Amino acid sequence: AQKITQTQPGMFVQEKEAVTLDCTYDTSDQSYGLFWYKQPSSGEMIFLIYQGSYDEQNATEGRYSLNFQKARKSANLVISASQLGDSAMYFCAMREGKGANSKLTFGKGITLSVRP
Amino acid sequence: DVKVTQSSRYLVKRTGEKVFLECVQDMDHENMFWYRQDPGLGLRLIYFSYDVKMKEKGDIPEGYSVSREKKERFSLILESASTNQTSMYLCASSGPGPLSGELFFGEGSRLTVL
Numbered sequence: 165a166q167k168i169t170q171t172q173p174g175m176f177v178q179e180k181e182a183v184t185l186d187c188t189y190d191t192s193d194q195s196y197g198l199f200w201y202k203q204p205s206s207g208e209m210i211f212l213i214y215q216g217s218y219d220e221q222n223a224t225e226g227r228y229s230l231n232f233q234k235a236r237k238s239a240n241l242v243i244s245a246s247q248l249g250d251s252a253m254y255f256c257a258m259r260e261g262k263g264a265n266s267k268l269t270f271g272k273g274i275t276l277s278v279r280p
Numbered sequence: 281d282v283k284v285t286q287s288s289r290y291l292v293k294r295t296g297e298k299v300f301l302e303c304v305q306d307m308d309h310e311n312m313f314w315y316r317q318d319p320g321l322g323l324r325l326i327y328f329s330y331d332v333k334m335k336e337k338g339d340i341p342e343g344y345s346v347s348r349e350k351k352e353r354f355s356l357i358l359e360s361a362s363t364n365q366t367s368m369y370l371c372a373s374s375g376p377g378p379l380s381g382e383l384f385f386g387e388g389s390r391l392t393v394l
Binding site: 168170199201207208209211214255257266267268269270271272273 | 311313315320321322323324325328330336338339368370372382383384385387388
């Protein structure tokens, strides 16, 4: 079974509107971390936001927020007030384990296009 | 400014050649990772290392090996390149400690095997 599932096809949003990118995950660990990364066409991976499994509040970083629903095992990224520069590929990822066994598993990504 | 540097942005190799992809980080990070990225498949972990001379297999280690002789350097080796190893290879590093450690990525190495 996939650990991280991103099933949305390419997403489109109008500039200045909000958009939600879906991510569901699968783990039997109690302690884990969830990440979102952005990859623009230039190719670099940019860290956006992190949510710990024990964090009670949803993480926020500027225009990014993470809608964390633990019981449903979902960690959707919400981008408010979309900008043209938000057009990119977005990856959800999960870190399980600690120390030497800790590794990050990525989903397949979602392409977001922001329309002017 | 933190930096992960991959030695080559673009490489073209022939089937059967030995290929070295080098990655250096200047953040004194313990953990280093090699991923490959293919359209529709996202990033898949090949190998990772949590200390000098230590290595762990990721999800797709077949056909690859790694070397970590120094803390700052993590090399990915394709002993005998094949066309199905044509891909974008991403190196990343992270510090020690709890789950919150984010990954810092290099710019990627696009390898074409003919």
